[in-house]
Amino acid sequence: MKSIDLIEHETYAYWPDDVEDFCVAAEAMIGPDGEDGADIFSFEVCTPKWFYKNRLNSAAFARHVVFVSAYDEKAVQNLVVDTVANITGGTWSEIAEKLSRYFRWEYEDYRS
Incomplete structure (x- = not known):
């Protein structure tokens, strides 16, 4: 883990x-x-409240979303750090692919 930032x-x-x-x-x-x-x-x-109002019509997927009941930056940081720490693999590619189940990887779906 190098850093966690809110975009913009x-x-x-x-x-x-x-x-x-x-x-x-x-x-x-x-x-x-x-x-x-x-x-x-x-x-x-x-928050689920925001998601319900803005994205939920009758059914919705929520991939790459961290839900929190209220804003808590430390809880988000801890969740991300713990998730990354518990991912293992033989190569970086294997690890990154597993991480992409939780986060949108910049190379997801990349084909060489």
Whole structure:
């Protein structure tokens, strides 16, 4: 784990107008330990209230979304760090592919 940032905001200096009704884009820079490089893994952080009002018609998928009951930057950071720490694989590609189940990987669906 290299960093976690809210897109278009300075790190976690963001605060929603309504802590129980918001959605914000986020990204984590994640790469192999001991290497400088990292890949971008993006996701949204939102409340069920926001999701219900803005995305739920009759049915909806919620891939790459972290749900929180109220804004809690530390809980989001801990969830991301714990998720990354529990992913294992023999190569970076295997690890990144598993991470893409939770976060939108910048190379997801890339074909060489």
